[in-house]
Amino acid sequence: MSSDSDQTPHETAAERDPGPVRTELTSRADTRPAGPDRVTVYPVGASGDEKMATWLTVNADCVIEARWFR
Numbered sequence: 108m109s110s111d112s113d114q115t116p117h118e119t120a121a122e123r124d125p126g127p128v129r130t131e132l133t134s135r136a137d138t139r140p141a142g143p144d145r146v147t148v149y150p151v152g153a154s155g156d157e158k159m160a161t162w163l164t165v166n167a168d169c170v171i172e173a174r175w176f177r
Contacts, residue, residue, distance in 0.1 A: 131150065131151040132148050132149065132150060132151065133148070133149065133150075133151045134146055134147060134148045134149075135147050136167060143166040143167065143168065144166070144167035144168075145164050145165070145166060145167060146164065146165055146166075146167050146170050147162055147163070147164040148162065148163050148164075149161055149162040149163070
């Protein structure tokens with residue numbers, strides 16, 4: 108009888124090599140007549156699919172300048 112405890116789970120290629128980590132971000136502000144202005148942040152140079160997987164959008168009045176954190 109063998110034990111399954113010595114077996115490792117199967118990994119996908121993306122889990123083994125996630126690729127380069129993007130650290131530089133860019134943002135885009137959208138003014139809307141029927142609602143609050145919004146700011147979307149995403150990695151610089153991201154493809155359309157990468158943007159859809161990594162973007163973050165918030166109301167513009169929630170965004171503060173980074174210098175306030177320094």
